[in-house]
């Protein structure tokens with residue numbers, strides 16, 4: 001795990017900068033049990049341990065994705081905006097840049113436009129991420 005002051009500040013003190021914690025996928029993969037369950041959705045890491053019993057779609061589907069990248073299954077279900085908003089309660093950090101895989105399907109692009117805004121830094125990262133997708137789509 002690595003915590004860094006997220007870049008994006010121009011040094012003029014604008015915006016609220018939040019440190020981002022980066023997790024390697026191998027760390028995420030270890031959190032795959034009822035005791036502790038993490039998921040990756042679109043490059044972000046979520047600790048959904050306390051959400052397991054509350055998930056309207058049941059805990060089984062979450063357990064199937066435990067410790068892994070659940071972006072595709074999350075999108076396949078067509079989760080509502082409310083569900084996307086809920087994600088931020090469980091957000092703990094980002095996937096380490098070295099472990100990021102490019103996502104270029106149209107579902108991801110649709111999703112990217114509905115991203116909740118966590119912070120100014122996150123917003124800048126979203127824009128950067130969108131630009132990457134635009135170039136690889």
Ligand code: HEM
Nearest residue numbers: 048056057061065070073074077078079080082083086087
């Ligand atoms: C932390 C991540 C997740 C959150 C916050 C979340 C939240 C929700 C919410 C709020 C609903 C109710 C319907 C809606 O508002 O869209 C729902 C339904 C559902 N979710 Fe998730 N979900 C998550 C991850 C997943 C994953 C990874 C799967 C994998 C397959 C999944 C499968 C389902 C299914 C099957 C339903 C029921 C859909 C239906 O009955 O129409 N969810 N989820």
